[in-house]
Amino acid sequence: MASWHTGRLLTAAARLVEHAFDAGVADLGVTHAGVTVLYELAHGPLPQRELAVRCGVQDQTMSRTLDGLERDGLVARRRDTADRRRILVERTDDGALVMEHAEAIGEARLAPLADNTSPESAVVRRMLIRVIQEYGGFRGRCPGDCK
Known part of the structure; x- marks a missing residue:
């Protein structure tokens, strides 16, 4: 791996972390993608298009x-009364409960990466945030808290 370029290292690390998280939340019936959606809906409904961007x-x-989250009763979709062309997505009470459990599982499962106090971790975090911002991901907005 020492000869791998940085992009390959980032891709490999991201996939491994996502697979570890998915394995941890599998019993909840969700994936990393589903948990990300539930997290983004924590503060209220969002248009489906905005949710995709975020x-x-x-x-x-x-x-x-x-489709999967709605089938499982974790989100609900409805027409926006202000603009009938838009679909609003909201998290259900069951979705909030699954999100709460997923956060606890994620924290436990990804504990080896949680040390934000070491100088090495601080450097890695700054670099990752820079990569996300440099590539304009998520309309320049980090999902969740990436400060």
Whole structure:
């Protein structure tokens, strides 16, 4: 791995972390993608298109993710009364409960990465935030808290 370029290292690390998280939340019936959606809906309903942008995915991908979450009763979709062309997505009470459990599982599962106090971790975090911002991900907005 020492000879891998930085992009390959980032991709490999991201996939491994996502797989570890998915394995941890599998018993809840959700994936990393589903948990990301539930997290983004924590402060209220969002238009489906905005949700896709915030999660950094294509509309079609978001639609498939929402289909599963809606089928499982974790989100609900409805027409926006102010603009009938828009679909609003909101988290249900069951979705909030799953999100709460997923956060606890994620914290436990990803504990080895949680040390934000070491100088090395601080450097890695700054670099990752810079990569996200440099590539304009999520309309320049980090999902969740990336400060």
